[in-house]
Amino acid sequence: KGETFNHLPSVFVNLDVWQSYAFAAPGSDNGLESPVAMIALQGTDIDDEKIENSFDEIETFTKSEAVMGMPGYKEESGTIYMMLAFLFIISAVIIAVFFYVFILQKTQQFGVMKAIGASDSFIKRSIISQVFVLSLISIIAGIVLTYLTAFVFPAGMPFNLDFKMVILYAIVLLIVSVLGSVISARQVTKIDPLTAIGRVE
Structure with a gap:
């Protein structure tokens, strides 16, 4: 006050x-x-x-x-952390929706796999592994592009990206992506094979 x-x-x-x-x-x-x-x-x-x-x-x-004890530091830090939290929530929703649509487009193929004897656990592992690989490659590419962008900045521009925080956030995004794929995999394995095979894409 x-x-x-x-x-x-x-x-x-x-x-x-x-x-x-x-x-x-x-x-x-x-x-x-x-x-x-x-x-x-x-x-x-x-x-x-x-x-x-x-x-x-x-x-x-x-x-x-x-x-x-600096006036306003705790409040400003709280604002930044709140922005980071919302960014993670938004990223989680976008990633989950993207992979959900991505997996649903392959429902017919998964139906064929189930019809020829593939178990639900095998299909789940297949979906999760694909999402894991895609997410890992995307996150690594994002980190590399971020550091490459830093080289373009002028020497006088303050830019400090803590590598430990980058790894932490990368792990969180990877976990979020895998969790989103688990939800989608559960929906796919519940579909009847005949319905999936006869589905019109």
Whole structure:
């Protein structure tokens, strides 16, 4: 309440330059010599309580706590994650519908397979394996094209694609595709072979 959040550029400078700008007004340094706003400590044996007790008016916090404490960061992150969630839902629906139509177009062939003795489990494995291979090739192609596109971007354009997140999302999309094929396979195996063979395409 009563606060605003803006996107501002960041400038990396040495301490002397920052102090000359931050405390340019007379008396803004409160009489302190070389004042600083924050000190970052790295290590495994840092005792934050001891540091707070040793100095007055000092607050210690972790890097994640500092980031989460920025006004608007948590809300903006929530918006981005909500967009990602909706993108996954939309992708799941599109993929499921695509493979459903793709599999239904082969109903006649599956009917012939059932008529000559192919079991429902064999047909299901066939459908799932085909969808798995198609999805895997498509996802790999998408990842490759994404990284190739990054090479076209100007050098000054900020672009950072975490490879771990790419692999995670690729696995999720692959699982969604396979689950969609399972639903379609169940529908195909329920069709009577005679009905499937006599179906007009």
